[in-house]
Amino acid sequence: MISKVEHYYEVYGLKIKSDIELPELIKSYGLDYEINICVGNTPNDVLKSIEQGRNLYLDYKKIWFNIKSVGTYLIYNGNTIVVDRCANSDAEDVKAYLLGSALGLMLFQRNTLAIHGGTVVINNETLTLVGDSGSGKSTLTTALRLHKHLFMADDVSVINDNLTVNSSYPQQKLCKDTMLKLGYKLSEFKKIDDDREKYKVPVVRENFVSEPIKMGAICEIRVGNNSKIEIEEIRGKEKLITLINNIYRIELIKKRGIRPEYFKKCLKIAQNIKFYRMYRPQNKYTVDEQIKVLENALISS
Numbered sequence: 001m002i003s004k005v006e007h008y009y010e011v012y013g014l015k016i017k018s019d020i021e022l023p024e025l026i027k028s029y030g031l032d033y034e035i036n037i038c039v040g041n042t043p044n045d046v047l048k049s050i051e052q053g054r055n056l057y058l059d060y061k062k063i064w065f066n067i068k069s070v071g072t073y074l075i076y077n078g079n080t081i082v083v084d085r086c087a088n089s090d091a092e093d094v095k096a097y098l099l100g101s102a103l104g105l106m107l108f109q110r111n112t113l114a115i116h117g118g119t120v121v122i123n124n125e126t127l128t129l130v131g132d133s134g135s136g137k138s139t140l141t142t143a144l145r146l147h148k149h150l151f152m153a154d155d156v157s158v159i160n161d162n163l164t165v166n167s168s169y170p171q172q173k174l175c176k177d178t179m180l181k182l183g184y185k186l187s188e189f190k191k192i193d194d195d196r197e198k199y200k201v202p203v204v205r206e207n208f209v210s211e212p213i214k215m216g217a218i219c220e221i222r223v224g225n226n227s228k229i230e231i232e233e234i235r236g237k238e239k240l241i242t243l244i245n246n247i248y249r250i251e252l253i254k255k256r257g258i259r260p261e262y263f264k265k266c267l268k269i270a271q272n273i274k275f276y277r278m279y280r281p282q283n284k285y286t287v288d289e290q291i292k293v294l295e296n297a298l299i300s301s
């Protein structure tokens with residue numbers, strides 16, 4: 001995974017130079033970059049904190065976190081990520097935390113709004129799906145993609161100040177149950193998380209949008225006691241609450257505090273974008289119905 005060759009990529013509207021090969025990302029052919037990902041050593045003060053049982057430090061200029069048996073990730077000034085990999089760590093695990101938490105926390109340092117949810121394009125505008133773990137947002141994102149809607153992001157959706165969404169990279173991480181329900185053959189895909197049985201699912205480039213797209217709507221998925229799919233439009237201050245609750249790594253960001261300019265970005269989205277909440281029945285496979293309900297709601301809006 002680690003090479004002396006410098007690699008150049010684009011993700012979330014940012015250009016990256018990396019010591020670590022990341023074939024999941026879209027290649028960039030210029031030598032200019034805004035983010036530097038490098039391999040390095042953990043400073044002694046951080047090592048001491050880890051030895052004392054601390055695994056996270058979060059600040060606007062400096063963030064670090066340690067994952068047992070994987071490595072330590074240090075994020076500086078919104079433009080540098082240093083990866084100190086544990087001996088014998090799994091290369092896929094190292095990349096997973098780099099492309100997930102490390103890049104997500106770097107976006108926080110850059111004051112860039114990142115939503116924990118997948119995004120597809122419907123009627124030339126984005127639909128971002130959010131919800132608690134197990135709500136089915138990844139399943140629905142995948143089903144919408146297979147239903148010929150263009151794909152932008154799997155887990156982190158980055159929103160620009162001009163109310164457009166930046167693409168991530170053409171890959172999804174799907175759990176075994178979702179794979180089987182959607183007709184995938186597990187033997188054809190690489191497992192990347194043995195504990196949660198997650199698989200790496202590439203998205204063909206023809207189905208992936210790489211340029212920013214105008215925001216259309218955000219939909220929160222919830223599991224309810226209803227017997228059929230129900231959807232409602234969220235209005236007023238509930239829109240802002242829903243948005244903030246679904247910011248990527250909000251549980252960590254709240255510990256440090258949301259900066260005023262960051263809050264203003266959230267307020268602008270809540271004032272200008274439609275929000276929906278969709279309730280799906282528990283213990284019932286209703287993905288096809290969810291797609292129809294969502295498409296009808298977006299068309300009628």
